[in-house]
Amino acid sequence: NFLVKYGYLSPHQSTRTRDELTEATSTFQRMYGLAETGLLDQDTLTLMRQPRCGLWDDVDRQSIEKRKSLVRKKRYTLMGNWPSKKITYGFRMYTDDMSTVQQQDAVARALEVWSRDTPLVFTQVSQWQKDVNIMISFLRGYHNDGYPFDGPGHTLAHAFYPGQGDRSGDVHFDADEKWTYKAEGGTNNILFCTTDGTNLFMVAVHEFGHALGLGHSTSQGSVMLPFYQGFKDGIALNQDDIQAVYTLYDHVKDNLLSRDEPFVFASPTLGSTSGVYRENRGIPSTQSPELCEKKFDAVANIRNEIYFFRDNYFWRITMNGHRYNRVKMKRFWQNFPDVTVDAAYSRGSKIYLFSGTRYWTYTDTVMDAGSPRPISDFGLPMHGGIDAAMVWYSNGGTYFFKGRKFWKYDEELRRMESGYPRDISVLRDVPTNIDAALTNPSDQSVYFLKGTRCWKLDDDLLSVSKGYPEYIGVKWFGC
Ligand SMILES: [Ca+2]
Ligand SMILES: [Ca+2]
Ligand SMILES: [Zn+2]
Ligand SMILES: [Zn+2]
Numbered sequence: 001n002f003l004v005k006y007g008y009l010s011p012h013q014s015t016r017t018r019d020e021l022t023e024a025t026s027t028f029q030r031m032y033g034l035a036e037t038g039l040l041d042q043d044t045l046t047l048m049r050q051p052r053c054g055l056w057d058d059v060d061r062q063s064i065e066k067r068k069s070l071v072r073k074k075r076y077t078l079m080g081n082w083p084s085k086k087i088t089y090g091f092r093m094y095t096d097d098m099s100t101v102q103q104q105d106a107v108a109r110a111l112e113v114w115s116r117d118t119p120l121v122f123t124q125v126s127q128w129q130k131d132v133n134i135m136i137s138f139l140r141g142y143h144n145d146g147y148p149f150d151g152p153g154h155t156l157a158h159a160f161y162p163g164q165g166d167r168s169g170d171v172h173f174d175a176d177e178k179w180t181y182k183a184e185g186g187t188n189n190i191l192f193c194t195t196d197g198t199n200l201f202m203v204a205v206h207e208f209g210h211a212l213g214l215g216h217s218t219s220q221g222s223v224m225l226p227f228y229q230g231f232k233d234g235i236a237l238n239q240d241d242i243q244a245v246y247t248l249y250d251h252v253k254d255n256l257l258s259r260d261e262p263f264v265f266a267s268p269t270l271g272s273t274s275g276v277y278r279e280n281r282g283i284p285s286t287q288s289p290e291l292c293e294k295k296f297d298a299v300a301n302i303r304n305e306i307y308f309f310r311d312n313y314f315w316r317i318t319m320n321g322h323r324y325n326r327v328k329m330k331r332f333w334q335n336f337p338d339v340t341v342d343a344a345y346s347r348g349s350k351i352y353l354f355s356g357t358r359y360w361t362y363t364d365t366v367m368d369a370g371s372p373r374p375i376s377d378f379g380l381p382m383h384g385g386i387d388a389a390m391v392w393y394s395n396g397g398t399y400f401f402k403g404r405k406f407w408k409y410d411e412e413l414r415r416m417e418s419g420y421p422r423d424i425s426v427l428r429d430v431p432t433n434i435d436a437a438l439t440n441p442s443d444q445s446v447y448f449l450k451g452t453r454c455w456k457l458d459d460d461l462l463s464v465s466k467g468y469p470e471y472i473g474v475k476w477f478g479c
Helices: 018-031 042-049 059-065 100-116 199-213 241-250 471-478
Strands: 088-092 121-124 133-139 156-157 170-174 298-302 305-312 315-316 323-328 341-349 350-355 357-363 388-392 397-402 404-410 436-439 445-450 453-458
Touching: 018 042, 088 100, 100 121, 100 199, 156 199, 170 199, 199 241, 298 350, 298 388, 341 397, 388 445, 453 471
Parallel strands: 088 121, 088 133, 133 170, 298 341, 298 436, 341 388, 388 436
Antiparallel strands: 156 170, 298 305, 305 315, 315 323, 341 350, 350 357, 388 397, 397 404, 436 445, 445 453
């Protein structure tokens, strides 16, 4: 039954030979890294019984790929795309298991997983608006789409690939599951420590992948693995997921006419495994995906050059735009430990590097005595570190950012200015939880970085400048 339901055996055959069953079982075992016995042994049955997504596994392509995988093949399948990177979503039917605010939050955070590392932008709209891309419903049993749910357990949800049909992009959650809400990072809060039930956020991350055009994956760590794995903190797309989104959407040009443009390729509906598979066209760029597709940990203006930090390395761009290759932190800053830089800023010959609740100061490339020190020196809270730091040229102040708060530090008096922290919403349209911030040496403007994009601040209006956000790669790396 499982082998038929998820695409391992054809449903249009009344009799099957033992060989066909063995072959189908082997295929399943091969795809998920089990011992390839061809028998329904304990490990195999355990995995088959796990709660999962209702869509088919992409059997033919993946099993063939794995068989001849001398070279690492693309481990994702593409099922179609929307004609725009700006994608709308809405709710048609809510569940009673939690408040609508919680459902909207879980969904918004799930979409944030998809927008964080990709060029996609999501907007919630009313269910009455015409042509909503992704419509969300909680439904039970037979619900008139030919794919009935199965009561509590096993099948948790399914979704429809992008296309022009009424249901395209729609996501259905099985209303017979007990859906739970848990905020990311909420593990310390006893109220959110639910171990039973099915986490809406986790399942939503997976189903939105289908609604964006991705099929099931067997890639380690992919959010498109079909089995439910319980709540995981800090879930993110893996490299294959990100590559799939770029392949689907990179060529999509957003303009006013985009809604009327023909779809680029065929859009099979749910259950089909005959999606048109496109070879990766590559990222149109002179630079590597390292610089065009990934976020940075921190960025700083040091002596009018921009330093981009990621994973113990940095890239440097001079004022006239010359780009230097990646350099290991400790090759430049003496004795700097193997930690990730959360934030960095510089004044004169002093450089301040932050990681967690500690910071290091350097005079040029020499570490100052006493480093590292606790960030409470600045009056910053001693939990979790900070998101970003910068010197704001137009007023000379040092600023720190964390979550939705920011502080202004008085370097003369060595304390935070009164009235801080303030809410980042006073800087209109600047996102919360930014990755990095700096004053750009070439135009003396403040830029906030988050994911693959940056926001330029208009100093006078204290709001985001026209034309932003822009891609970091486009702005600085010639992507
Ligand atoms: Ca179910
Ligand atoms: Ca950061
Ligand atoms: Zn799925
Ligand atoms: Zn359905």
